[in-house]
Amino acid sequence: RFVPERMVPFSFPVSKCALWDPVPMGDVIGSHITYYRNPKLSMMEKTLRLAYRHAKQNEKKLFSCFLLGTLAVDDDGEGITLTIDRFDPGREA
16 A cells, blocks of 8 residues: 655765766656565564574663565565565674
């Protein structure tokens, strides 16, 4: 479902050399991962258990970590699947 009030425009960082003309052309369109595709989330049990164990052992209420995986379009072209298969606790600052 397209929800324009939640859409945030994106911009490219400032650079000294542009590979294209930055002047907008045409009508504004929305781009959202779920606009045309049905999303699915798949997570390895081992990854979930590792993240849970790390959260329980952490003394802070809030902490940062990374969940890594792959994003793929389904064979039928109708959906996308996000497969999370790795956990990285990150570094303590």
